[in-house]
Amino acid sequence: xxxxxxxxxxxxxxxxxxxxxxxxxxxxxxxxxxxxxxxxxxxxxxxxxxxxxxxxxxxxxxxxxxxxxxxxxxxxxxxxxxxxxxxxxxxxxxxxxxxxxxxxxxxxxxxxxxxxxxxxxxxxxxxxxxxxxxxxxxxxxxxxxxxxxxxxxxxxxxxxxxxxxxxxxxxxxxxxxxxxxxxxxxxxxxxxxxxxxxxxxxxxxxxxxxxxxxxxxxxxxxxxxxxxxxxxxxxxxxxxxxxxxxxxxxxxxxxxxxxx
Numbered sequence: 119x120x121x122x123x124x125x126x127x128x129x130x131x132x133x134x135x136x137x138x139x140x141x142x143x144x145x146x147x148x149x150x151x152x153x154x155x156x157x158x159x160x161x162x163x164x165x166x167x168x169x170x171x172x173x174x175x176x177x178x179x180x181x182x183x184x185x186x187x188x189x190x191x192x193x194x195x196x197x198x199x200x201x202x203x204x205x206x207x208x209x210x211x212x213x214x215x216x217x218x219x220x221x222x223x224x225x226x227x228x229x230x231x232x233x234x235x236x237x238x239x240x241x242x243x244x245x246x247x248x249x250x251x252x253x254x255x256x257x258x259x260x261x262x263x264x265x266x267x268x269x270x271x272x273x274x275x276x277x278x279x280x281x282x283x284x285x286x287x288x289x290x291x292x293x294x295x296x297x298x299x300x301x302x303x304x305x306x307x308x309x310x311x312x313x314x315x316x317x318x319x320x321x322x323x324x325x326x327x328x329x330x331x332x333x334x335x336x337x338x339x340x341x342x343x344x345x346x347x348x349x350x351x352x353x354x355x356x357x358x359x360x361x362x363x364x365x366x367x368x369x370x371x372x373x374x375x376x377x378x
Contacts, residue, residue: 142304144373145342145354148323149281149306152234152272154223155187155377165354165373169366171255175205177366179214181373191223203251210251215259216243221270232274240266240287248292255366257333260297262290268302277310289328297328315346319356327364334364342371350377 142148144163155161163183170176178201185195199214218241225235241263246252248261258264268285287300304323311318324337342356351374358369 144352144375145319145340145344145356145371146304146306146321146323147338147340147358147369148302149283149304149321150221150236150238150268150270151281152223152236152270153227154191154221154236155185155193157187157190159187159377161185161375161377163373163375165371167369167371169255169369171366172363173205173255175203175251175255177252177255178202178204188220191226193221195219195221201246201252201256203255205251207251212247212250212252213245214252214256215246217241218243227272227274234270234272236270236272238268238270240264240268240285242266244290257328260290260292260295262292264289266300266302279308281306281308287328295329298326298330300328301326317344317346319343321358324362334362336364337361338365338369340369351375 143151144165163181165181167179167181168176169179180200181197183195183197185193187193197217197219200211201214202209202211219238221236221238223234223236225233227234242258244261244263246256246259248259250259253259264287266285266287268283271282273280283302283304285302287302289297289299291297302325304321306319306321309318319340319342321340323340325335327333327335338358338360340356340358342354344352344354346352354373354375356371360366360368
């Protein structure tokens with residue numbers, strides 16, 4: 119049994135940051151939680167993010183995500199963004215890349231050992247226009263599909279829950295370009311406050327650059343909170359600061375999660 123757990127953890131230690139326009143479970147930039155939705159349960163997440171870049175460009179992202187519990191320990195998420203980019207060239211709106219993300223729970227936590235381990239595939243459909251204004255500040259907007267393998271470990275240390283994500287993205291190469299594959303990582307904490315409805319979150323997330331000659335490796339630090347209005351509705355807000363030139367200067371976000 120111990121050998122199986124070690125193998126699962128090794129597999130789990132196998133998403134990009136805000137500069138890569140990656141998504142995650144709200145309110146994080148890239149971090150995923152390991153537990154999956156129960157069979158027959160669904161969740162809608164919507165939000166608005168504003169990312170400010172040193173080029174004086176601002177990217178607004180309207181996010182919509184639908185997750186469904188397909189089977190026990192298996193859920194499936196579809197993410198569809200719409201991007202508005204403002205800068206010296208005016209304001210431009212366009213559809214971003216659509217992501218499909220099936221997640222499988224490998225190890226379910228128990229009361230004596232509340233450790234959860236999961237793995238997730240991330241398939242990017244290249245719906246974003248690589249020649250658009252958004253592509254200039256979104257390295258993942260290449261016009262080619264990507265395939266990522268993300269793994270997730272979550273453990274509760276009441277009143278704190280810790281999430282570790284590590285992964286690898288196989289990057290599609292546009293004609294005439296040879297982009298690097300990407301290693302992704304993130305570490306996040308959720309702290310249950312004395313107010314039962316409010317949870318404070320922090321996240322450190324980064325990735326290697328898919329195009330080192332054009333973009334530095336991104337690194338971001340996020341602080342935020344969630345407010346549970348009831349057992350179905352959760353509101354969130356966050357602010358992330360870019361710690362490298364490969365990230366936006368800052369990213370501010372508001373969102374809502376509805377579970378049914």
